[in-house]
Each structure stands twice: as C-alpha cells, then as structure tokens.
Amino acid sequence: xxxxxxxxxxxxxxxxxxxxxxxxxxxxxxxxxxxxxxxxxxxxxxxxxxxxxxxxxxxxxxxxxxxxxxxxxxxxxxxxxxxxxxxxxxxxxxxxxxxxxxxxxxxxxxxxxxxxxxxxxxxx
Numbered sequence: 001x002x003x004x005x006x007x008x009x010x011x012x013x014x015x016x017x018x019x020x021x022x023x024x025x026x027x028x029x030x031x032x033x034x035x036x037x038x039x040x041x042x043x044x045x046x047x048x049x050x051x052x053x054x055x056x057x058x059x060x061x062x063x064x065x066x067x068x069x070x071x072x073x074x075x076x077x078x079x080x081x082x083x084x085x086x087x088x089x090x091x092x093x094x095x096x097x098x099x100x101x102x103x104x105x106x107x108x109x110x111x112x113x114x115x116x117x118x119x120x121x122x123x124x
Contacts, residue, residue: 009033017100018069026052027062028071035094042077042089063092070098 011032021026032053034041043051049059066072073093078085 009036012097014100018097019069020065021062021110023058024062024065026054027059028066031066031072031092032094033123037094039094040091042091044089058109070095071099 003113009032011029014030015025027048030048031043032120034043045056045059048063049056052059054062063072063074067074071094073095075091075093077088077091079088080086
C-alpha cells in the first residue's frame with residue numbers, strides 16, 4: 001500500500017527547540033518538504049493553508065514570524081501578462097536554522113530557575 005508515493009523529507013530535530021506554535025511548525029515543515037534539496041519552493045498561500053489545516057490568514061502570520069526569526073526568506077514574485085504586472089506565488093527559501101537563544105534552550109530542556117529548585121529542597 002502506497003501513501004502519497006512514500007515521499008519523505010529530512011528536518012533537524014533542533015526544529016523542536018525554537019518554541020514555534022503548532023501552526024508555525026506545520027508551515028515550516030510544509031515548506032521544507034516542498035523545497036526538498038533545492039531549498040526553495042513556491043506554493044500558493046491557499047495550498048499552504050490547506051495542507052497545514054489552517055486559514056490563509058494564519059498561514060500568512062506563520063510565514064511572517066518564520067521570516068522574522070530567520071527560518072525562511074520570502075521573495076515576492078511578479079509576472080507580466082497582457083501588459084499588466086501581477087503578483088504570483090511567493091518564492092520561499094529555506095535558510096539554516098537560526099541560533100537558539102538561552103531562553104529557548106531553557107524552555108526546551110525544561111531547566112528550572114535555581115531559586116525554584118532550592119525552594120523545593122527547603123520544603124522537603
């Protein structure tokens with residue numbers, strides 16, 4: 001039994017360390033999947049939203065955050081048709097994962113503040 005031609009993609013486990021919301025993570029994963037080894041893709045906003053199970057507005061917001069945080073670079077693409085210029089699908093470039101902040105690392109690895117740990121010891 002074949003599931004969608006059994007296509008797979010690789011993504012670093014470090015992607016879980018950035019505190020992305022489920023929609024942001026889903027959109028990022030979708031773009032990585034669509035880009036493949038070329039590291040660029042140009043899906044429509046409608047397709048991104050449909051494949052990620054969210055609204056086009058939520059997908060746009062996720063892309064904005066991913067771009068601001070350095071996960072992707074978005075390039076608006078235009079074409080000329082019958083003497084009129086119109087925007088077509090954006091092109092998305094997948095960038096290397098950005099550095100993880102200390103706060104993100106603490107959240108991911110569930111490190112608790114030293115004072116909180118000392119408070120638990122004194123109650124015991």
